[in-house]
Amino acid sequence: MSDNTSSSAGPLDVVGIGNAIVDVISPVEESFLAEHGLVKGAMGLIDAERAETLYAAMPPAEESSGGSVANTIAGVASFGGTAGFVGKVRDDQLGEIFTHDITSLGIAFASRPATEGPSTARCLIAVTPDAERTLNTFLGTAGLLGPDDVDEALVMRGRVVLAEGYLWDVPSAKEAIVKAMDHARSAGNRVALSLSDSFCVDRYRDEFRSLVNERVDVLFANEAEITSLYEVDRWEAARDEVRGRCEIACLTRSEKGSVIVTADEEHVIPIHSHGDVVDTTGAGDLYAAGFLHGLTTGQDLERCGRLAALAAGEVISHYGARPETSLAELAASL
């Protein structure tokens, strides 16, 4: 058993709120996307029927725990940080898998599994030969996350509280999450938000803009997301737009690395390669893990960015959205 420092009642480095999802990952040919009307690189929400059809068409798969913020939290734990997670599973086999994988990392996860209703969420991930991943999420019981599932006591323990944009697709959870963010801020803790997906930004642009202005301290966004948020064509324009709206904006740029922007600082961080890029699933999630681990352990922004690049580089070097190597060990030689 690992040291489970997260199960006591003390403060935690990061507490995440997100969709509890099991990933179902298959390598596919390019033509698969067109045949099934999928937009490469995007996340599409699918219902149970569409999930069944799509799964039937997919080659043999491997299953592992996923979910954007859950991946980040797993990454924080791999760095040796303390963490908690709020999300909703059902009392089914996929729910057991998700719960096992997150608790075996010493992460505080106090979900009461739903005993009825739709099954645990799954994400059918098609990985094309260019290592790009296309996500098809059946939200299942995660789509019913409600105020009763958001354990405020746990949320309040986080030095940083991280939420994912994808949660805005879960209407029953929104209000509780915004409330949790306000509690966290009033307790002097930081609030972080990952924008998740450019189509998700499209769906909730106004809400996300307000969040960034009023409630978010640390924002994570890739190029498509930040340009969508501010409806500009050029990344540089989006960067100028976001500057100063929140304390820290972490803007990832795929193979161009990332840029960390505050009101009066800007740090350009190169990528950190761990060999061939196999599957980009989890790249942004693990970037956030490295950054938040650095931030919660008092590192300067430059080193936070390098830890972020390190974790992102590890996770894209293999299939699956969580680290296969101890990030604490990798970080020791950084």
Add this chain to the structure above:
Amino acid sequence: MSDNTSSSAGPLDVVGIGNAIVDVISPVEESFLAEHGLVKGAMGLIDAERAETLYAAMPPAEESSGGSVANTIAGVASFGGTAGFVGKVRDDQLGEIFTHDITSLGIAFASRPATEGPSTARCLIAVTPDAERTLNTFLGTAGLLGPDDVDEALVMRGRVVLAEGYLWDVPSAKEAIVKAMDHARSAGNRVALSLSDSFCVDRYRDEFRSLVNERVDVLFANEAEITSLYEVDRWEAARDEVRGRCEIACLTRSEKGSVIVTADEEHVIPIHSHGDVVDTTGAGDLYAAGFLHGLTTGQDLERCGRLAALAAGEVISHYGARPETSLAELAASL
């Protein structure tokens, strides 16, 4: 969708009978085995309670379809061969995963999932840093495979019918399988047997000796299994003992390669490396896939052995017990 040539009623290259299992694979430290009383490299049967305890102690895992003969059948399909599988799952999420993975390869799998009783079988696999795997199998519903589950019409379609020694741990299935073997032989088809595990051989030594003498045409055994079968210390003595008892004995020897023995021939086959050895799960199963694909497509024994080594080499170069690369493509350049 792949061409599903196995779903018509014509002959199939290989029909397998085995335990339908989903693998749960975790990398562990050496000390994990001693702490939990596990014998490295062996397969231990565990009950539901022990499965829960062991799973709780394991690090985060990846799930993928497994089962010894099912892996072989998946390998035959990856070579482009036609195949069928007989095994028992429940109507749960792991059963859906197993069924999806095997049918999406075009393999004929006509199992009616059990609607009650224990869950689909899972194998908790602890992979140590030396790439050796230690298996802990909760048989679940697979342990209830009975005569009604053995589809004789499907079995009779196989040019080769392959069974795994592990099935002898399933008392309800034994008689049906031996009967199926006899039907196959009387129809002029071959019967193959994989001895599975040296402890399994210990449990059923007399039965396996009789099978090899009376019903088996092609035998697969590693060093521990064949020396256990004949209760000799030296591999050479076991080889001399088995020669001529069945048509073909395929004796695998880990990094020493393998030896194919008939009454009057002996072929020494070197290993085929695909880079670093990561996880030896499925090595023997995929060896059998390559050999049987060669045999059912009329190759000579030397090339059958080289195809076997090729498939085994691929599967040990990554986590998981099934090929990640098209074996047909790899074979084309052999």
